[in-house]
Amino acid sequence: MNILLTNDDGIESPGLLALEQAFSVRHSVWVVAPDGERSGMSHYITMKLPVRAQHRGVNRMAISGSPADCVILALHGAIGVRPDVVISGPNLGANLGTDVVYSGTVAAARQASFAGVPGIALSVDSYSPPWHFSPLVDFVTEHIDEIVSLWTPDHFLNINAANLDNGRLPVALTALGRRTYSDRLYEYEAPSGDRYFFLDGAPDDSAVHPESDVSFVKSGGIAVTPVSIFPNEQCDFSQYEGASFLRG
DSSP, rough: EEEEESSOTTTTTTHHHHHHHHHHHSSEEEEEEEEEEOOOOOOTTOOSSSOOOEEOOOTEEEEHHHHHHHHHIIIIISSSSSSEEEEEEEEEOOOOOGGGGTOOHHHHHHHHTTTSOEEEEEEEOOOOOOOOOOHHHHHHHHHHHHOOOOOOOOTTEEEEEEESSSSSSSSEOBOOOOEEEEEEEEEEEOOTTTEEEEEEEEOOOOOOOTTTTHHHHHOOOOOEEEEETTTTTTOOGGTTOOGGGOOO
């Protein structure tokens, strides 16, 4: 299988490197990822400026654009092959519930599905080390053939894992939850009189739906969430209900 890997944390992210190493054992892997962090860029694409590309080893390319740009360049000939699947991440920090609106990681998977290629976004629920990628990476590498076979062009998969070093974690098919943040705005005034604002805050998951992706990851599992590419439509994920990765 030809696999394209990307992310929004940058080409040297430890999550991306772990995924690249795991898939390279049995598959042909290409990496097209940003040359630095692009978190929170959502589905930004570069329209009126050139995108710089630099080779960073065999089948590895760092670009100056967004995660969605990475997928667009790769699918339009930058790597010379047509990927069978695009996998974005694993992100350093969960992309749960309404986070999918903001996430550059998720946007790359969405862009793949826009173009008719299965798209998968991966995230681990921790913003700081130590990160435990193995349960998520092992799950995806073990089940990638089945996941691709169940994909349909109207959706992509958003997969989040608890940051636990517990071997195999429980897996569930979930729906997106509603996630809120306790945002705080900090204001500073420069000697010139210009004002600067910094936004800070943390997720408040105290009132999430018990069957949501947020709740299942917080309980220590891996949440597999099909997401419709159509903003006003709920995703029909009935084809996943008999998947082998939901058993055992």
